[in-house]
Amino acid sequence: MTSTLSPAIAAKLRASFADQAMMATLGAELVGIGPGTCEIAAPILPGATQQHGYGHAGLMFSIADSAMGVAALSLMPEDAEVLSIEVKINLLSPARAGRLIARGRVVRPGRRVMVVQGEVAELTDGTEKLIAILQGTMIPA
Amino acid sequence: MTSTLSPAIAAKLRASFADQAMMATLGAELVGIGPGTCEIAAPILPGATQQHGYGHAGLMFSIADSAMGVAALSLMPEDAEVLSIEVKINLLSPARAGRLIARGRVVRPGRRVMVVQGEVAELTDGTEKLIAILQGTMIPA
Amino acid sequence: MTSTLSPAIAAKLRASFADQAMMATLGAELVGIGPGTCEIAAPILPGATQQHGYGHAGLMFSIADSAMGVAALSLMPEDAEVLSIEVKINLLSPARAGRLIARGRVVRPGRRVMVVQGEVAELTDGTEKLIAILQGTMIPA
Amino acid sequence: MTSTLSPAIAAKLRASFADQAMMATLGAELVGIGPGTCEIAAPILPGATQQHGYGHAGLMFSIADSAMGVAALSLMPEDAEVLSIEVKINLLSPARAGRLIARGRVVRPGRRVMVVQGEVAELTDGTEKLIAILQGTMIPA
Numbered sequence: 001m002t003s004t005l006s007p008a009i010a011a012k013l014r015a016s017f018a019d020q021a022m023m024a025t026l027g028a029e030l031v032g033i034g035p036g037t038c039e040i041a042a043p044i045l046p047g048a049t050q051q052h053g054y055g056h057a058g059l060m061f062s063i064a065d066s067a068m069g070v071a072a073l074s075l076m077p078e079d080a081e082v083l084s085i086e087v088k089i090n091l092l093s094p095a096r097a098g099r100l101i102a103r104g105r106v107v108r109p110g111r112r113v114m115v116v117q118g119e120v121a122e123l124t125d126g127t128e129k130l131i132a133i134l135q136g137t138m139i140p141a
Numbered sequence: 142m143t144s145t146l147s148p149a150i151a152a153k154l155r156a157s158f159a160d161q162a163m164m165a166t167l168g169a170e171l172v173g174i175g176p177g178t179c180e181i182a183a184p185i186l187p188g189a190t191q192q193h194g195y196g197h198a199g200l201m202f203s204i205a206d207s208a209m210g211v212a213a214l215s216l217m218p219e220d221a222e223v224l225s226i227e228v229k230i231n232l233l234s235p236a237r238a239g240r241l242i243a244r245g246r247v248v249r250p251g252r253r254v255m256v257v258q259g260e261v262a263e264l265t266d267g268t269e270k271l272i273a274i275l276q277g278t279m280i281p282a
Numbered sequence: 283m284t285s286t287l288s289p290a291i292a293a294k295l296r297a298s299f300a301d302q303a304m305m306a307t308l309g310a311e312l313v314g315i316g317p318g319t320c321e322i323a324a325p326i327l328p329g330a331t332q333q334h335g336y337g338h339a340g341l342m343f344s345i346a347d348s349a350m351g352v353a354a355l356s357l358m359p360e361d362a363e364v365l366s367i368e369v370k371i372n373l374l375s376p377a378r379a380g381r382l383i384a385r386g387r388v389v390r391p392g393r394r395v396m397v398v399q400g401e402v403a404e405l406t407d408g409t410e411k412l413i414a415i416l417q418g419t420m421i422p423a
Numbered sequence: 424m425t426s427t428l429s430p431a432i433a434a435k436l437r438a439s440f441a442d443q444a445m446m447a448t449l450g451a452e453l454v455g456i457g458p459g460t461c462e463i464a465a466p467i468l469p470g471a472t473q474q475h476g477y478g479h480a481g482l483m484f485s486i487a488d489s490a491m492g493v494a495a496l497s498l499m500p501e502d503a504e505v506l507s508i509e510v511k512i513n514l515l516s517p518a519r520a521g522r523l524i525a526r527g528r529v530v531r532p533g534r535r536v537m538v539v540q541g542e543v544a545e546l547t548d549g550t551e552k553l554i555a556i557l558q559g560t561m562i563p564a
Contacts, residue, residue, distance in 0.1 A: 015192075022197035025166065025188040047166040050207075051156075056163035057225045058203025065198045066191075084198045085395055086368060086419055088229040088511040090538045090558055092531040107556060108515040112394070113367055113421065115513045115556070133530060133538070135513055135558045137368055137419065139395065226536055227509060227560055229370040231397045231417055233390040248415060249374040253535070254508055254562065256372045256415070274389060274397070276372055276417045278509055278560065280536065297474075304479035307448065307470040329448040332489075333438075338445035339507045340485025347480045348473075366480045370511040 004035055008078060013038070013070050016082075020066055028063050028102075030070070036106035038070035044095055055095030060102070060132045064089070064118040067104030072114040072138035075106055080140040087136035095131050098124035114138045145176055149219060154179070154211050157223075161207060169204050169243075171211070177247035179211035185236055196236030201243070201273045205230070205259040208245030213255040213279035216247055221281040228277035236272050239265035255279045286317055290360060295320070295352050298364075302348055310345050310384075312352070318388035320352035326377055337377030342384070342414045346371070346400040349386030354396040354420035357388055362422040369418035377413050380406035396420045427458055431501060436461070436493050439505075443489060451486050451525075453493070459529035461493035467518055478518030483525070483555045487512070487541040490527030495537040495561035498529055503563040510559035518554050521547035537561045 005013070010033060017023060017030040023040070026048055032039035040063045048059040065084055073082040101121045108115040118134035146154070151174060158164060158171040164181070167189055173180035181204045189200040206225055214223040242262045249256040259275035287295070292315060299305060299312040305322070308330055314321035322345045330341040347366055355364040383403045390397040400416035428436070433456060440446060440453040446463070449471055455462035463486045471482040488507055496505040524544045531538040541557035 017192075019192035020197060021188050021190045022199055047162050049162045051158075051160035052222070056161060056203060057206045057228065058163055058199050061202045061206075061228075062197060062199025065202075081193070083235075084232055086229065086231045086397075087198065087202075088227070088370060088558060090227045090530075090560065091225055092538055094224075107513075108553070115368075115515055117556070130531070133540070133558060135511060135556060137513065227538075229417060229511060231389075231419065233397055248372075249412070256374055256509075258415070271390070274399070274417060276370060276415060278372065299474075301474035302479060303470050303472045304481055329444050331444045333440075333442035334504065338443060338485060339488045339510065340445055340481050343484045343488075343510075344479060344481025347484075363475070365517075366514055368511065368513045369480065369484075370509070372509045373507055376506075 005033060005074060009074060012078065013074055016073060017066065017070055022062055023066055026059060026062060033070060033074060036071055036075050036109065038067045038104045040067045040102045042100045044097065044100065057091055060095060060120045061089050063100060063102035064104065064120050064132065064134045067102040068116040068118045068134065068136055069138060071104035071106050072116055075109045076140050082138050083141040085137050085139055087134055089132055089134045091132050093129065093131045095122050098122045112139065146174060146215060150215060153219065154215055157214060158207065158211055163203055164207055167200060167203060174211060174215060177212055177216050177250065179208045179245045181208045181243045183241045185238065185241065198232055201236060201261045202230050204241060204243035205245065205261050205273065205275045208243040209257040209259045209275065209277055210279060212245035212247050213257055216250045217281050223279050224282040226278050226280055228275055230273055230275045232273050234270065234272045236263050239263045253280065287315060287356060291356060294360065295356055298355060299348065299352055304344055305348055308341060308344060315352060315356060318353055318357050318391065320349045320386045322349045322384045324382045326379065326382065339373055342377060342402045343371050345382060345384035346386065346402050346414065346416045349384040350398040350400045350416065350418055351420060353386035353388050354398055357391045358422050364420050365423040367419050367421055369416055371414055371416045373414050375411065375413045377404050380404045394421065428456060428497060432497060435501065436497055439496060440489065440493055445485055446489055449482060449485060456493060456497060459494055459498050459532065461490045461527045463490045463525045465523045467520065467523065480514055483518060483543045484512050486523060486525035487527065487543050487555065487557045490525040491539040491541045491557065491559055492561060494527035494529050495539055498532045499563050505561050506564040508560050508562055510557055512555055512557045514555050516552065516554045518545050521545045535562065
């Protein structure tokens with residue numbers, strides 16, 4: 001992903017992601033950042049499943065929430081932190097296997113409120129299948 | 142919690158919870174089940190935090206989603222499984238420490254669609270503080 | 283409804299409701315206000331229906347959004363205005379006839395963000411049936 | 424909008440829209456239908472405003488809900504009807520004047536559940552401004 005982020009903001013986003021212990025627990029990696037966008041990849045670890053062995057809804061939610069948060073943070077002042085205040089997820093299909101890609105993007109930046117969208121796709125043999133879509137609100141903290 | 146669940150349904154709910162590896166990863170325990178209700182408790186493990194050391198939004202979401210799912214499952218036919226199709230969470234306050242209690246309840250049971258509500262409270266020194274509220278939809282799978 | 287609202291705030295809430303032309307179009311009346319609460323009643327007018335003659339989802343949404351907005355406004359400073367930034371509605375049953383009662387209440391007041399819940403019930407022959415539940419966020423404008 | 428809808432389905436969609444009295448009350452017109460898509464236009468009538476003279480949130484919600492419903496109906500069997508079971512709206516900017524365009528599209532068709540997205544833009548002097556985004560679930564009724 002070509003990025004026009006300043007080096008200081010890029011470093012801040014990487015540090016913010018690295019400080020989220022939940023991402024390490026889920027095996028998630030930050031794979032792309034840009035102005036108002038973020039992409040996170042994660043496996044479906046055996047410890048992140050629900051009762052049928054599929055990815056738990058909380059797995060998809062967690063990586064997408066982080067992706068939307070980092071996307072929002074990229075457009076905030078350098079000294080700001082970000083907080084999710086509300087997120088809605090629609091789960092389209094079970095996450096059965098393969099690698100998950102969560103993408104966040106800012107739909108409407110704002111000084112007080114940022115509206116974000118997210119999606120989670122499952123990548124199997126080079127083919128992406130959309131498995132969740134999200135819509136939420138982030139505020140500077 | 143007094144329960145009028147049949148022993149077969151109670152056993153099914155306990156098994157469904159026990160089979161969710163994500164719950165074990167988060168240290169969550171099933172602490173109450175009833176007809177249309179479920180309560181799950183969890184610590185804020187160091188591996189479930191966000192960048193400021195608070196509980197990750199995905200932690201609150203995960204335990205509340207499971208609580209709402211078990212609550213819905215308690216009112217479904219004995220051979221049915223449950224699937225979250227959409228969930229909305231509003232995060233009221235950061236989860237700083239203490240023990241989290243997630244509660245799910247069925248607002249409207251239905252053969253095709255169950256509407257559920259959830260909440261997450263933080264218990265510190267015997268005092269509960271509400272930190273998240275949720276609203277969602279579960280279907281039999 | 284017993285109210286401990288100051289006369290100035292009560293007058294402001296009534297004026298805010300009266301200035302919403304959409305409420306008059308829908309035949310809605312403000313029937314109760316209190317600190318952090320509001321109740322609005324409305325008929326299902328022939329001009330507010332969907333294709334099967336039931337109340338349009340937009341009817342239930344509109345009166346509940348106004349009820350949640352007035353509830354939030356009741357806890358804001360006297361010179362503030364209120365703005366809905368996001369609302370989620372789950373529709374439990376069609377609104378077939380009778381009188382609708384929308385209730386809004388503030389779950390978490392805050393200087394920057396207020397989290398609200400709402401419900402719409404249908405009143406027929408003295409019996410209430412819950413037909414929609416809502417969860418949303420209001421900000422001072 | 425080029426359409427590959429069958430004449431029977433196109434006629435059914437037009438009739439379904441025409442039967443929604445709420446759309447006539449709001450001055451809304453059906454301006455485009457396609458397989459899984461729908462576009463509705465509406466003015467901001469004086470009777471559809473909130474307390475500051477902007478479009479009421481219920482106006483944007485109503486036309487977008489109808490657009491998402493018609494979009495979902497276009498992919499259902501010819502004898503099916505459609506029902507909104509839940510919708511989330513994020514309001515990005517007040518609707519000040521001009522003409523509103525609501526668009527609905529099906530993100531995931533399904534026999535039991537259809538996941539839809541919507542948006543409302545405000546058209547002023549040939550320029551579109553996005554003012555609301557929506558995400559919801561429709562079922563065949």
